[in-house]
Amino acid sequence: MLLHTAAWPEIEAYLKTSTGIIIPIGSTEQHGPNGLIGTDAICPEVIAREAGEDAGILVGPTFNVGVAQHHLGFPGSMTLRPTTMIAALNDWIDSLARHGFEKIYFLNGHGGNIATIGAAFAESYSNWSFDGEACPYELMQRNWWDLPGVMDVCRSLFPVGEGSHATASEVSVTYYAYPEHVKNVKMSPKIAPNGRFTDADDYRKTFPDGRIGSDPAQATPEKGATIVQAARKAVIQDVTAFFSR
Amino acid sequence: MLLHTAAWPEIEAYLKTSTGIIIPIGSTEQHGPNGLIGTDAICPEVIAREAGEDAGILVGPTFNVGVAQHHLGFPGSMTLRPTTMIAALNDWIDSLARHGFEKIYFLNGHGGNIATIGAAFAESYSNWSFDGEACPYELMQRNWWDLPGVMDVCRSLFPVGEGSHATASEVSVTYYAYPEHVKNVKMSPKIAPNGRFTDADDYRKTFPDGRIGSDPAQATPEKGATIVQAARKAVIQDVTAFFSR
Amino acid sequence: MLLHTAAWPEIEAYLKTSTGIIIPIGSTEQHGPNGLIGTDAICPEVIAREAGEDAGILVGPTFNVGVAQHHLGFPGSMTLRPTTMIAALNDWIDSLARHGFEKIYFLNGHGGNIATIGAAFAESYSNWSFDGEACPYELMQRNWWDLPGVMDVCRSLFPVGEGSHATASEVSVTYYAYPEHVKNVKMSPKIAPNGRFTDADDYRKTFPDGRIGSDPAQATPEKGATIVQAARKAVIQDVTAFFSR
Amino acid sequence: MLLHTAAWPEIEAYLKTSTGIIIPIGSTEQHGPNGLIGTDAICPEVIAREAGEDAGILVGPTFNVGVAQHHLGFPGSMTLRPTTMIAALNDWIDSLARHGFEKIYFLNGHGGNIATIGAAFAESYSNWSFDGEACPYELMQRNWWDLPGVMDVCRSLFPVGEGSHATASEVSVTYYAYPEHVKNVKMSPKIAPNGRFTDADDYRKTFPDGRIGSDPAQATPEKGATIVQAARKAVIQDVTAFFSR
Amino acid sequence: MLLHTAAWPEIEAYLKTSTGIIIPIGSTEQHGPNGLIGTDAICPEVIAREAGEDAGILVGPTFNVGVAQHHLGFPGSMTLRPTTMIAALNDWIDSLARHGFEKIYFLNGHGGNIATIGAAFAESYSNWSFDGEACPYELMQRNWWDLPGVMDVCRSLFPVGEGSHATASEVSVTYYAYPEHVKNVKMSPKIAPNGRFTDADDYRKTFPDGRIGSDPAQATPEKGATIVQAARKAVIQDVTAFFSR
Amino acid sequence: MLLHTAAWPEIEAYLKTSTGIIIPIGSTEQHGPNGLIGTDAICPEVIAREAGEDAGILVGPTFNVGVAQHHLGFPGSMTLRPTTMIAALNDWIDSLARHGFEKIYFLNGHGGNIATIGAAFAESYSNWSFDGEACPYELMQRNWWDLPGVMDVCRSLFPVGEGSHATASEVSVTYYAYPEHVKNVKMSPKIAPNGRFTDADDYRKTFPDGRIGSDPAQATPEKGATIVQAARKAVIQDVTAFFSR
Numbered sequence A, B, C, D, E, F: 001m002l003l004h005t006a007a008w009p010e011i012e013a014y015l016k017t018s019t020g021i022i023i024p025i026g027s028t029e030q031h032g033p034n035g036l037i038g039t040d041a042i043c044p045e046v047i048a049r050e051a052g053e054d055a056g057i058l059v060g061p062t063f064n065v066g067v068a069q070h071h072l073g074f075p076g077s078m079t080l081r082p083t084t085m086i087a088a089l090n091d092w093i094d095s096l097a098r099h100g101f102e103k104i105y106f107l108n109g110h111g112g113n114i115a116t117i118g119a120a121f122a123e124s125y126s127n128w129s130f131d132g133e134a135c136p137y138e139l140m141q142r143n144w145w146d147l148p149g150v151m152d153v154c155r156s157l158f159p160v161g162e163g164s165h166a167t168a169s170e171v172s173v174t175y176y177a178y179p180e181h182v183k184n185v186k187m188s189p190k191i192a193p194n195g196r197f198t199d200a201d202d203y204r205k206t207f208p209d210g211r212i213g214s215d216p217a218q219a220t221p222e223k224g225a226t227i228v229q230a231a232r233k234a235v236i237q238d239v240t241a242f243f244s245r
């Protein structure tokens, strides 16, 4: 069930059977010459929605702009400052906690969000720790590619050129979700360079077309379907364990 | 064109022909017994997307959780504090301005956002006004129901029971967008009460099922299609005028 | 009764008969060649004080610097960032609520404040809505020119050249309050241009002498007296209705 | 000259002869049984205005609500959190600096403001110190009672019972400014107790009627006139030295 | 060289040969019945100081209170909210960058800091990424136990009962630094339980004496010396590589 | 007892006998050609530690970077913005209050901190004053040189050239603490100039080698010992009085 297409009495009813929710959380940032700018939001959204449908788990709105300051050198990339994101996540958490949600599971699609989500969780718990009251909810983040078994599938699909940004796998997942937006773009070199980065200027200089270590020309909707299928099962297990612990 | 399904070189190319973008902005909040919680995000998103497709205008991600503190008495409603929303909108604006966008048009779907969007614009301009430099971009917000001609269509479709929250029109637009989520729910009284409200407790006491002045049982996908068609044309005209002024 | 000239036992006594207060709220910004920089603070202050005297309503200190970033191109204009103003208004509200004030009525003199006041109210209510407790106070803002009947008087006094900034009416009200500061200044064109604006640079370019659409050379203390008389009666009615609802 | 009753061309002209301004800064807080709640704002306002008139110095709007958290136990007291006041003062400073003011002199009327004004100044300078550019303006605060010679006058007028809050002197100054608000109130004990305080609860317990160490029943408009006369001369000297250094 | 015991001309001279600095960063929090509350600050401080002495690297002041909200159930633990820590770290970074430091290496002693340090780095880079200028400095964090070879030493010293909080290794390092504070305390069970935690209440319930998975009764100054020796060498290599890349 | 070398059960035991703690608070900033950058942190730290040892008073971690924006013109100086410091101090205070500390005594070593510490205290008390509850703790700051008798000792040791920054006394105290870091540096003029300052640029121009009014070449470890001995006794008395009032 999606929060956005439910009416409030349906959520009231859901809360009698479960107090858990999945929030897809991503980013709006360049993903190389043939990757969708919404990739990091689309991947967890698609996986969460399919899992939610299969398993009757509530899925909230997608947190669609994350911490992507290092991508601002590429047109279309958007970012929140980490402190803004912490404030926004705390408002989302407080809203859900207000209704009695006790397990909030963030399915993350963007490496650049991980630290800030962690800091946001500590910010949220701090309120209770300072007060000395028990916090009534538990927060969890999981990167979709860290779900058990998912990287095995990705590596077997893309033994070479998976990479770490604009990966063959994530582009495949978005092509599965939006086959009408498959893009055929020549990329050179075939496999993008690897390296470190700091700010947007540094990133663009080091990775001129936006990719890191990847050959996303291999991406296809079919491979995306395979990945989503693996991730969907894994996320249901992961969420179920989290909700019931 | 949607930002989320484009790759960065496509945005680079777009910026050579236009520096304008539409950002749908809504809310995640109860919309009465048969209205979708995502209504206020879905309406501007659907209208913007159809307009963007028709007229080749770029449409950014939907700002999907707004200022809806007064709805927190109903399960599933989410809110940002106004100061959080101002920070987030400024990060969105600064990201887009970084790439050379000069006209940022927020198509709004939620009355509760209007004041905060206005404050966010003044916050953004303040940076330039304090510095004494000319701000290189212009910001605009428009409620979709305020687009020329739209309320005429709504009133002719729903001469009675349009209301002001969980309106027959907005529910119709969401039914047009998600016909599989049409909900048949008995509501009593047929037309909800009118009134004022302050916080969530006050709102729930005054409007027990969440509606204000409306009879959204009249909503149908077909009526939604009629409204979207009117709004789509109007938004193209409105945006075109804004982009070219 | 003015808060500033009362002693605390008088406020203690007042609170036993009424829990309502008026806060004049304005701005410190250019008002054209012959308009006072304090115009937007002076107008609601004068109207509130006369009404307070007539009707025994408590009037608090004037919030005298508002959101006027667009006027910073003219010497003497001052502004708060909207987020600063939201913080300050919330401290004012929390202070008054601490004493048991339940109805706080902001009589506003500046269009540029409206959105930020609205956002500040939502920020204030948010605290209660998140907590799930009923907010013990109600907030209201009213522009003095929107009081019933006031614009009718203004339009009849100034059928031509009322304008929308540095208006003939508001300048008249300040001349009524400070007849020793009537200024005779040649202005050209007689009626200032109309238009839109964004930041301070844009404003100054579009409205070189600061006026928008107005011919304030028509302003006189006598016309100001007529306006204040109308506004005073209207604000008493408006406030009385608010305090007793 | 008062900023509030000047028009912008007058400020433009003033800036050609002087880049200095006085900002009266006070508080809105209980001042014992016969003291005005606005005392700490009224005192510097009156002194600054008379000095400004005498010497042709520009006087800005009064910063009328300060840090008075410890007075919140008495009806009518209002406070800003220190962080709010720092933000507001920085916006005031940045506004004035934008126009070329280089010497901003805060004439303070409230002991509780001193630390926060100092912190606000350091916050303002920090921007320049981090950037490595020279700050183009200088900030100064002066308590009116610390002006050379003023306390001598106060002590000679009130050899006994001057006190440190709701002092005989400050009440006299307000009586001079608002003789129609002289209040005759029996106070017991004649001289209020002395002591320390932390928060509002502690303050009210220690100082039940709000006074500290004072016998303000001695206050008269005439004595207020004497004090203002001394302070007016001293502030002109102090400001002149500051503006010209 | 330690920043705190150097004079500014020494830093001026140092900057001509190196623009790198190490900042030890830790926490002030319970470390079980026999562990020092300053453990997480002391460990990186000791390692950094010895490395700095050996290799002529400048070592700044220790950031000694970190994100430890989950330890607040134990007397003596202190925490910063993550947003406070981000602000403080950014002020530290901006101060160092002001002097021309280009490589700032945070040697971290506390797992609870990792996410917030990462968020603080992104916050810092954001300023440059929004502006489109190249950031002149590079930031790096390293947990001392993640230095190459260090965990091998720890595991060989404590094949059983190393644990993950109040570890045998970190307690040993503090005993090496402060042998006069070796504490002999009976702990039961010998090896503390493992598990997850959220806020302070949850932590204390799950880990009643504060330890997680460890048997720190094994700690000795001698073993601490061995660990520090390994870490000292490793940090010199790590820092040297960072400074010269 | 030092918090950092104690284990939590020791703090639990301490709190049964005393609810008071000393927090040394300083700065990291240039102290002239022969003064240590850590001077303002080292002085209160050394005094507090010796006093704590003598009298069994708990001493917390040193707040080691303060408000020193005006020193940023000299390599190695670090600063917090005042608002950052207010946030950090409030987190420290809230942490200690959580454990039942009721008397928190800040022994300050830096004049530039005084205003901000005062503002931080008011910020802390504000929370309680707004709520109307009694604040359970009391806060106090004391500059070590303001302790009774200390300046007498300093003046007798340095009748000429004590100065007000990089003073002969404070440098002596650090030489006592770190005799291995005594620095012999020629300074010219022998006694540094006196004056005012605003930001870092202004400070460096006015005080080219960082000293104000001092001749710290007179500093010796022995004189430092004399000062510390006086301060240690005075701080014990001062703290004891504060804890027991």
Ligand code: NI
Residues within 6 Å of the ligand: A031, A039, A040, A109, A110, A165, A166, A167, A170
């Ligand atoms: Ni990605």
Ligand code: NI
Residues within 6 Å of the ligand: B031, B039, B040, B109, B110, B165, B166, B167, B170
């Ligand atoms: Ni709606």
Ligand code: NI
Residues within 6 Å of the ligand: C031, C039, C040, C109, C110, C165, C166, C167, C170
């Ligand atoms: Ni006006």
Ligand code: NI
Residues within 6 Å of the ligand: D031, D039, D040, D109, D110, D165, D166, D167, D170
């Ligand atoms: Ni006073």
Ligand code: NI
Residues within 6 Å of the ligand: E031, E039, E040, E109, E110, E165, E166, E167, E170
């Ligand atoms: Ni540790």
Ligand code: NI
Residues within 6 Å of the ligand: F031, F039, F040, F109, F110, F165, F166, F167, F170
């Ligand atoms: Ni010093």
